[in-house]
Amino acid sequence: MAVLVYADHDGVNVKDSTNKAVSAALAISSDVHVLVAGSVAPAKSAASIDGVSKVLVAKSDALSKDIAEAVEALVTPLMANYDAVLFVAGAAGKNAAPRIAAKLDVAIISDIIEVTGPKSFVRPIYAGNALESVESSDGKLIITVRTTAFKAEGNGGAASIEEIVAPNATHSATFVSEAMVKSDRPELQGAKRVVSGGRALGSEEEFNAVIVPLADRLGAAVGASRAAVDAGYAPNDYQVGQTGKVVAPELYVAVGISGAIQHLAGMKDSKTIVAINKDPDAPIFQIADFGLVADYKTAVPEFQNSL
Amino acid sequence: MKILVPVKRVIDYNVKVRVKADQTGVDLANVKMSMNPFCEIAVEEAVRLVEKGVATEVVVVSIGVTQAQETIRTALAMGADRGILLTSDQDLEPLNIAKLLKAVIAEEKPDMVLMGKQAIDGDNNATGQMLAALLDWPQATFASEINIDGGKAKVTREVDGGLQTLEVALPAIVTVDLRLNEPRFASLPNIMKAKKKPIDIKDAASMGVEVKNHLNVTKVTEPPKREAGIKVESAAELAAKLKEAGVI
Numbered sequence: 112m113a114v115l116v117y118a119d120h121d122g123v124n125v126k127d128s129t130n131k132a133v134s135a136a137l138a139i140s141s142d143v144h145v146l147v148a149g150s151v152a153p154a155k156s157a158a159s160i161d162g163v164s165k166v167l168v169a170k171s172d173a174l175s176k177d178i179a180e181a182v183e184a185l186v187t188p189l190m191a192n193y194d195a196v197l198f199v200a201g202a203a204g205k206n207a208a209p210r211i212a213a214k215l216d217v218a219i220i221s222d223i224i225e226v227t228g229p230k231s232f233v234r235p236i237y238a239g240n241a242l243e244s245v246e247s248s249d250g251k252l253i254i255t256v257r258t259t260a261f262k263a264e265g266n267g268g269a270a271s272i273e274e275i276v277a278p279n280a281t282h283s284a285t286f287v288s289e290a291m292v293k294s295d296r297p298e299l300q301g302a303k304r305v306v307s308g309g310r311a312l313g314s315e316e317e318f319n320a321v322i323v324p325l326a327d328r329l330g331a332a333v334g335a336s337r338a339a340v341d342a343g344y345a346p347n348d349y350q351v352g353q354t355g356k357v358v359a360p361e362l363y364v365a366v367g368i369s370g371a372i373q374h375l376a377g378m379k380d381s382k383t384i385v386a387i388n389k390d391p392d393a394p395i396f397q398i399a400d401f402g403l404v405a406d407y408k409t410a411v412p413e414f415q416n417s418l
Numbered sequence: 419m420k421i422l423v424p425v426k427r428v429i430d431y432n433v434k435v436r437v438k439a440d441q442t443g444v445d446l447a448n449v450k451m452s453m454n455p456f457c458e459i460a461v462e463e464a465v466r467l468v469e470k471g472v473a474t475e476v477v478v479v480s481i482g483v484t485q486a487q488e489t490i491r492t493a494l495a496m497g498a499d500r501g502i503l504l505t506s507d508q509d510l511e512p513l514n515i516a517k518l519l520k521a522v523i524a525e526e527k528p529d530m531v532l533m534g535k536q537a538i539d540g541d542n543n544a545t546g547q548m549l550a551a552l553l554d555w556p557q558a559t560f561a562s563e564i565n566i567d568g569g570k571a572k573v574t575r576e577v578d579g580g581l582q583t584l585e586v587a588l589p590a591i592v593t594v595d596l597r598l599n600e601p602r603f604a605s606l607p608n609i610m611k612a613k614k615k616p617i618d619i620k621d622a623a624s625m626g627v628e629v630k631n632h633l634n635v636t637k638v639t640e641p642p643k644r645e646a647g648i649k650v651e652s653a654a655e656l657a658a659k660l661k662e663a664g665v666i
């Protein structure tokens with residue numbers, strides 16, 4: 112039977128993470144459909160993903176705000192036609208997928224990094240310090256995908272698009288407001304380069320004066336450690352780690368970050384890791400390809416000038 | 419208003435986890451165990467709601483080995499009123515925990531369940547959402563701010579891209595994120611007081627819930643090791659090396 116991918120999109124186009132989730136789905140079945148929920152516009156880009164045979168699109172305001180009950184009401188009945196549904200393991204997917212699994216009385220298979228068989232998967236546990244191989248005995252698989260572990264499918268396809276009706280229910284959770292971080296820089300997840308700052312920066316002003324220009328110079332997204340976010344130097348959305356975002360860019364530059372396990376969990380699969388830290392024993396150096404023991408105050412401007 | 423807070427006993431977050439040589443799991447022998455940090459934040463928030471006069475009672479529940487009593491005692495020392503322990507030696511999946519919690523909720527009838535967004539062992543981030551589905555309650559996950567007023571909770575959530583605020587009608591499930599609060603350290607007098615607070619201990623099997631694992635763990639392995647690279651002497655050398663390696 113077919114498998115369904117719940118598209119991650121920005122209201123206009125599907126994100127690259129959807130192309131990656133499709134790649135995970137294709138490892139389970141050759142018949143992959145994509146569900147675009149919320150707005151209609153991203154359906155076109157979803158239909159172009161290689162390997163996708165059909166796109167379903169359901170318009171609704173509650174869905175565009177990722178209200179879990181609305182997603183559950185849409186996807187649960189659809190599962191009569193599918194063996195599996197895959198969500199991108201971001202905030203929206205993690206919010207909705209377990210709800211659907213519970214409704215269907217099946218397990219949630221979270222954060223998969225590898226498909227090893229039609230019902231077998233590998234997933235990190237303990238902040239990525241161990242990898243668990245699991246085999247499901249359920250008839251329906253509800254999965255979230257750690258997209259950094261999968262390659263993105265191309266955009267040479269032309270699948271058919273079918274509009275479906277989102278269940279018109281009233282939910283006991285309602286949207287009030289949102290405060291989204293606006294930025295012209297690349298998005299953290301999916302960025303080719305990331306520059307992250309830690310507690311060492313000491314203030315929001317310093318973070319913006321040091322980390323942001325370096326990121327701009329490199330065309331990189333900006334990230335941060337939990338300590339930097341907790342202290343208000345950077346927005347919550349920038350947190351990289353076990354409980355923040357997981358990134359795997361070509362280049363990750365960690366400035367004034369010690370390298371706690373919880374931070375490493377979010378970036379240790381980056382291709383090249385650079386660490387700038389004044390403490391030669393900082394754990395970040397144990398995984399850095401290029402380490403510079405120096406005060407960031409002089410090192411970062413110097414580095415920027417040498418680029 | 420009564421708040422139920424589920425808490426989990428896990429390997430302390432500072433401990434370096436070791437995978438067992440026979441690939442059956444991670445080594446739990448002689449390892450420091452603590453309350454899951456996210457559960458601590460949930461307990462703290464519940465206690466603060468009592469201190470603010472919004473809530474009247476905090477009941478903590480843990481499901482697991484008998485030593486999970488210590489985890490419950492920690493919560494009681496932080497200010498929770500009483501505890502429930504459902505004993506089980508099995509490694510239970512989130513769905514089973516959610517079903518057992520549903521049975522506890524049928525008895526306790528709380529107005530809100532406050533719980534951690536994820537446990538740092540399985541890293542699933544699922545139990546709260548599953549419980550909400552089983553109860554058909556609204557959910558507000560990843561909370562960084564909670565305001566309760568007139569039978570409703572206004573919850574600010576940490577989502578990709580920023581913050582979202584939802585309003586949920588009570589009863590509801592709220593799962594908490596790191597920035598909701600900073601949990602207190604229990605004072606010595608409160609630790610002493612907690613020893614006298616009641617913990618109701620019963621066998622999970624007595625709850626009338628069918629417990630079945632859906633995922634068979636075939637092996638647990640170590641992730642590939644990443645080797646340390648080189649140290650450079652200056653920022654200029656760093657830039658040169660990155661160019662040489664074709665990274666920039």
Ligand SMILES: Cc1cc2nc3c(=O)[nH]c(=O)nc-3n(C[C@H](O)[C@H](O)[C@H](O)COP(=O)(O)OP(=O)(O)OC[C@H]3O[C@@H](n4cnc5c(N)ncnc54)[C@H](O)[C@@H]3O)c2cc1C
Pocket residue numbers: 308309310311335336337338339350351352353354355356366367368369370371372373374377387388389390393405406407408431455456538
């Ligand atoms: C449940 C849980 C979940 C967590 N999740 C995450 C997560 O998702 N992401 C995350 O990042 N953390 C997470 N943490 C927190 C983590 O344990 C660390 O506390 C945090 O990562 C530390 O941030 P930091 O490296 O910026 O700060 P510190 O550990 O304080 O490191 C600061 C570093 O800056 C260096 N430094 C200071 N001054 C200078 C200077 N002038 N020049 C150069 N270097 C300098 C110091 O040598 C030090 O190494 C979590 C913790 C818990 C308990």
